[in-house]
Amino acid sequence: MGRYLGIFLTFARACLVRDMTFRANFLLECVTSLGWMSMNLAFYLLVFTFTAEIGRGTGWTREPFFAFVATGLIVNSIVQAFFMPSAEELTELVRTGGLDAVLVQPLDAQFLLSLHRVDYSSLANGLVGVGLLGWAVSRFAEPPGPVAWLLYPLLVLCGVAILYALIIMLAAATILLGRNQSLYDFWFYLTNFSRYPAEIYSGPWGGPIRALCTFVIPILLVVNVPARVIAQPFTAGSWGGVAAALAAAAAMLVVSRVVFQAALAKYRSASS
Amino acid sequence: MSDVGPRPLAGLRAWWTMLAICLEERLAYRGDFILGTAMRFLPIVTQVFLWTAVFSASSRPDIAGYSRNDIVAYYLLTMVSRAFSSMPGLAGGIARSVRDGSIKKYLVQPVDYVGFLLAARIAHKVVYYFVAALPFAVIFFLCRGFFPPAPDGVTILAFLLSLVLSFLLGFFMEATLGMLGFWFLEVSSVIFAYMLVQYLLSGHMFPIDMLAGVPTGIPGTSLADIVRWLPFEYTAYFPSAVWLGKVRGWALVRDLAIESGWVVVMALACRVAWRRGTRRYSAFGG
Numbered sequence: 001m002g003r004y005l006g007i008f009l010t011f012a013r014a015c016l017v018r019d020m021t022f023r024a025n026f027l028l029e030c031v032t033s034l035g036w037m038s039m040n041l042a043f044y045l046l047v048f049t050f051t052a053e054i055g056r057g058t059g060w061t062r063e064p065f066f067a068f069v070a071t072g073l074i075v076n077s078i079v080q081a082f083f084m085p086s087a088e089e090l091t092e093l094v095r096t097g098g099l100d101a102v103l104v105q106p107l108d109a110q111f112l113l114s115l116h117r118v119d120y121s122s123l124a125n126g127l128v129g130v131g132l133l134g135w136a137v138s139r140f141a142e143p144p145g146p147v148a149w150l151l152y153p154l155l156v157l158c159g160v161a162i163l164y165a166l167i168i169m170l171a172a173a174t175i176l177l178g179r180n181q182s183l184y185d186f187w188f189y190l191t192n193f194s195r196y197p198a199e200i201y202s203g204p205w206g207g208p209i210r211a212l213c214t215f216v217i218p219i220l221l222v223v224n225v226p227a228r229v230i231a232q233p234f235t236a237g238s239w240g241g242v243a244a245a246l247a248a249a250a251a252m253l254v255v256s257r258v259v260f261q262a263a264l265a266k267y268r269s270a271s272s
Numbered sequence: 273m274s275d276v277g278p279r280p281l282a283g284l285r286a287w288w289t290m291l292a293i294c295l296e297e298r299l300a301y302r303g304d305f306i307l308g309t310a311m312r313f314l315p316i317v318t319q320v321f322l323w324t325a326v327f328s329a330s331s332r333p334d335i336a337g338y339s340r341n342d343i344v345a346y347y348l349l350t351m352v353s354r355a356f357s358s359m360p361g362l363a364g365g366i367a368r369s370v371r372d373g374s375i376k377k378y379l380v381q382p383v384d385y386v387g388f389l390l391a392a393r394i395a396h397k398v399v400y401y402f403v404a405a406l407p408f409a410v411i412f413f414l415c416r417g418f419f420p421p422a423p424d425g426v427t428i429l430a431f432l433l434s435l436v437l438s439f440l441l442g443f444f445m446e447a448t449l450g451m452l453g454f455w456f457l458e459v460s461s462v463i464f465a466y467m468l469v470q471y472l473l474s475g476h477m478f479p480i481d482m483l484a485g486v487p488t489g490i491p492g493t494s495l496a497d498i499v500r501w502l503p504f505e506y507t508a509y510f511p512s513a514v515w516l517g518k519v520r521g522w523a524l525v526r527d528l529a530i531e532s533g534w535v536v537v538m539a540l541a542c543r544v545a546w547r548r549g550t551r552r553y554s555a556f557g558g
Binding site for chain 2: 025028029032035036039042043046047049050051052053054055056058185186189190192193195196199200201202203206209
């Protein structure tokens with residue numbers, strides 16, 4: 001474990017050196033990343049000029065909703081910084097046969113393929129997320145209690161774990177398909193469902209979507225559970241969501257590991 | 273496209289070859305392509321639920337003239353508009369070929385580069401529509417309840433014309449952007465910034481009419497007024513608004529003329545950028 005941590009820190013240091021070598025590019029990446037986020041925030045501000053709440057009686061008024069958005073920013077920035085850059089390279093590795101070089105290393109292939117690259121510029125959104133969360137919470141009529149604050153980081157990590165497991169399963173799909181340039185698109189569209197409170201998925205179509213995105217692909221637990229803990233009153237019923245997020249994170253990590261190993265077993269090298 | 277071949281038959285043959293290459297390229301990785309096409313509809317699903325929730329919490333019958341059904345229909349129609357006007361990889365591809373020197377083959381061959389790119393893009397689009405027609409038809413059939421009654425023949429013709437113009441406008445805007453590669457070594461950040469602006473101001477994110485209440489600091493001028501002075505809305509908002517009957521009569525004729533004007537302006541800008549760019553371009557190596 002210590003060996004893997006040491007190797008990861010070496011990767012992280014190398015990526016930091018690379019990012020700092022091209023400082024202007026790094027700053028530009030931060031700015032473009034922040035630009036995309038600002039655009040979405042502007043859209044939500046526009047939506048709240050037409051309504052006071054997202055869904056009647058859901059409690060997702062402006063400040064709680066922005067706490068929800070902030071949580072999404074924090075979770076996604078961690079995933080985008082630490083896991084996504086490596087996963088994006090996988091598609092070319094599979095197509096060109098470069099994966100062979102990874103498989104012969106005396107290290108766990110999943111570790112190498114998912115953690116060898118860190119994109120520090122993606123953390124800019126997370127920092128804004130923390131600021132936005134602070135702003136939103138400071139305007140709550142009832143501030144979150146100590147239990148909520150203790151659970152929040154743990155549930156954010158659960159969200160990260162669920163998304164990481166999804167990336168690993170998409171990576172496995174890449175290995176099986178031979179090429180999967182839609183990997184990033186697929187990821188974007190899938191995580192799109194986690195961008196809004198689960199309550200919006202109601203009615204004859206919304207109910208099944210909500211069930212599917214909670215129990216089959218638990219994407220709705222990623223942001224909803226931590227955001228609810230911090231932005232909605234914490235009651236005895238809230239523990240159910242907490243338990244579900246913990247169980248889903250553990251189950252997804254195990255399943256993704258099994259799926260990834262099975263995909264690697266089917267890998268046929270593309271190199272000569 | 274007389275530049276592609278000296279005789280009409282040779283020109284047709286060149287177009288057919290390009291189409292065949294594009295088809296083969298697309299179908300080589302079928303799983304990836306079909307997955308990618310199907311996935312594009314997913315954001316619409318979340319938008320439908322988001323706006324349903326907004327309308328359920330608000331007592332308004334409409335927002336900026338759009339009922340909940342109108343908004344769903346609008347988002348679906350922007351998918352059609354974007355299928356015409358979006359040019360994935362065009363600007364980046366031009367800039368890359370300038371950077372790696374592969375563009376020099378077009379300078380020594382009797383092939384017009386912009387014409388070649390346009391032909392290749394039409395081929396790509398035809399292949400895309402061929403594959404995407406079925407998922408589009410299924411989604412529109414399932415969502416037919418959100419649409420108002422079909423417009424009259426003239427409006428449908430205007431809609432089709434606006435789509436063709438949006439294709440040309442999207443093509444020339446992105447091609448011009450890609451030619452910035454002649455002046456700057458790396459244009460990926462510029463392309464990303466353009467995509468952001470494009471996404472926000474084209475009406476892809478929400479109908480431009482919703483900006484009518486957003487002040488700009490200029491008396492009597494809203495943000496929607498400023499956006500309407502720019503070409504972006506013709507690549508997503510305008511065709512959708514035409515189908516939904518938001519633009520009618522003389523306003524429709526005027527806006528189609530403005531869209532045509534933007535196509536001419538951007539085609540000229542593209543041509544000027546190509547001329548000036550190739551004049552300052554210098555290639556090294558073999």
